[in-house]
Amino acid sequence: MKVILLEDVKSLGKKDDIVTVNDGYARNFVLPKKLGVEATRSNLNDLKLKKSNEAKLAKEQLEAAQAFAKEMEADEVVLSIKAGEGGRTFGSVSTKEIAQGYKAQCGKEIDKKKIILPEAIKSFGVFEVSVKLHPSVTGKLKVKVTEK
Incomplete structure (x- = not known):
């Protein structure tokens, strides 16, 4: 199962990374503890928009x-x-x-x-x-x- 991480997880990766984990690990650990969400189309689109917004803000801060x-x-x-x-x-x-x-x-x-x-x-x-x-x-x- 593909999962988008909402927080840094020591053994998996950093926040906003898309990782592949076993279904049981995702259902029993990652999803219940709100460490990540399933990588559906809408969640992937939200992640893409979030990253583009962060890049835009970083560029504005640099220019300022x-x-x-x-x-x-x-x-x-x-x-x-x-x-x-x-x-x-x-x-x-x-x-x-x-x-x-x-x-x-x-x-x-x-x-x-x-x-x-x-x-x-x-x-x-x-x-x-x-x-x-x-x-x-x-x-x-x-x-x-x-x-x-």
Whole structure:
């Protein structure tokens, strides 16, 4: 019997896979536990529509991330931190501060977890920070750190 899996099943396959199983296994395990449905024409058609819809959504998300990355490259975030004697800084600039500054200055939100800082910003100047917007799209954001 052919079955469309609704969830990942360790010994059979991943979600949305079409697998062939014994009739008894399907009737006694896969179907009663709602791990899969029988691969009828209507279910196969539903699966095809679902996959095409997911592909369309993934493409739209990729395009939106690419557009946001282009907008972000033109933006600049200005942050100020306290300085001591000799131009030394107290503390450093965190991803949380960058995200809050970007929202306040540019009106757009970035998740602080998606900002990639190779090392903490502990000096004044202009820095280029990477932001992971999508698994295949990474944007660049300019962060200008000034003295308070």
